Amino acid sequence: MQSQQSRVLVQLRDLILKGEFGPGERLAEIPIAERLDASRTPVRLAFATLEQEGLVQSSPSGGYVMRAFTRKEIDDAIAVRGVLEGMAARLVAENGLTRAMSEELAACIRLGDEALAAPVLTIDGYADYVEMNNRFHELLVKFADNAALSRAIELNNRLPFAAASATLPMHSSTGDGRQWLLITHNQHHAMLHAMERREGTRAQALAIEHVEVARMNLRHAYEKAGETMGLMPAMRLLAGR
């Protein structure tokens, strides 16, 4: 049995990321404590952590309010992810992949190949791709073997829509979703190829370019806000400009 505070933290973060609270909304301790079946103390602890993560902000008059995210903030965070993952890819390439690392990444990519093999993308195939994508990015960071880099990427990924797979659902509503997955997956292939050949600069450039699709998805989501809102309730956290 885990502690109350970690349970509350996870559940509260989930609620926030599900768009349960509107931007600027006051987050009162007592209702949340009752809702998560805990006392106010672990809730306050969770707030302190969530403030560090940038999901809530402390109100000058006390207490915490839900943050709003501008489009620029998300876009900037994705750009930062590109630079950080670019560093990770470069480090992996420069340090060289062991046989085991290479295998693990290749196995991961093969899962993506299979998910995209069918001419029409099923829901399951899509879910498989998302999982593969998350795994690939995690492995990349892990193999870079740089704790500060891992921390920076983790912090950055806590922002809504900044993480690797966060913007994937945005174009799934359109017919050409599969096409973009093919393109980004080709970048995965190229990154592995570059890292295996110790081409650090190429691997880095690919990782940086890789996030441009995410930025494009974000742009797309803003234009079709109505459609994406349905499948991504957290969109309401994005303030107008």
Place this chain on the structure above:
Amino acid sequence: MQSQQSRVLVQLRDLILKGEFGPGERLAEIPIAERLDASRTPVRLAFATLEQEGLVQSSPSGGYVMRAFTRKEIDDAIAVRGVLEGMAARLVAENGLTRAMSEELAACIRLGDEALAAPVLTIDGYADYVEMNNRFHELLVKFADNAALSRAIELNNRLPFAAASATLPMHSSTGDGRQWLLITHNQHHAMLHAMERREGTRAQALAIEHVEVARMNLRHAYEKAGETMGLMPAMRLLAGR
């Protein structure tokens, strides 16, 4: 009058960074609460924040213990700072400096010029240089106008010896300390020059190269651990390897 929890957080972080606690040492709530003249609650809040910052870690059996930092961790964090500040410099260069920004950076650099003008570096001149250095790096990040980038750099700088001026005292004990300051300050000049001319790639490369001096200082400090320990008590947080 500020809140207890922010006061305790700042004071406790100071104590830690002054090397008050040894690596692995258990940080008991009650003695710390008494020492900082607060109750256990704000101390617990501060621990939660400090854990996010990576300065303390929660013990599996409850409570928190002081973290130890390996040499590789610090070295890696400095490398991450190089990449992030490189991104900042590139963004500033690409977006273009306004007249006011350019002036502010130039004024900052002039202070450095003055501090280094004397043939022998006085204590005051050294302190001026440190302040100028901090300011220059702060301005760089601020002018990049990217919140996610600022956050990442701030988090990274919380690690001991990762921040811009943290490794400066390390070679001040040696006679050639002024020489290295001249070199790094020349890099400041070059970065401003590159940014004014919108040479993004050059500005980025300079910022990345800029941290190599810090890494060298760290190496130096390890070799002369005995000397540096006197003026930087936090060195005891660095575990052997």
Place this chain on the structure above:
DNA sequence: CCAATTACAATTGCATGCAGTCAGCGGCGA
């Protein structure tokens, strides 16, 4: 009718009580 002031209710920040748990120490047995 509007604005200002006051009173009240709710909520936060902090302190502390309480129970569960872990660690350290001493004693006992082999």
Place this chain on the structure above:
DNA sequence: TCGCCGCTGACTGCATGCAATTGTAATTGG
């Protein structure tokens, strides 16, 4: 003498009480 077991003391995690402050609403005065 060494190792193991049990006990006790302390500390953490959590809940809750209390005071101060803020936000709100109602009432009164202009």
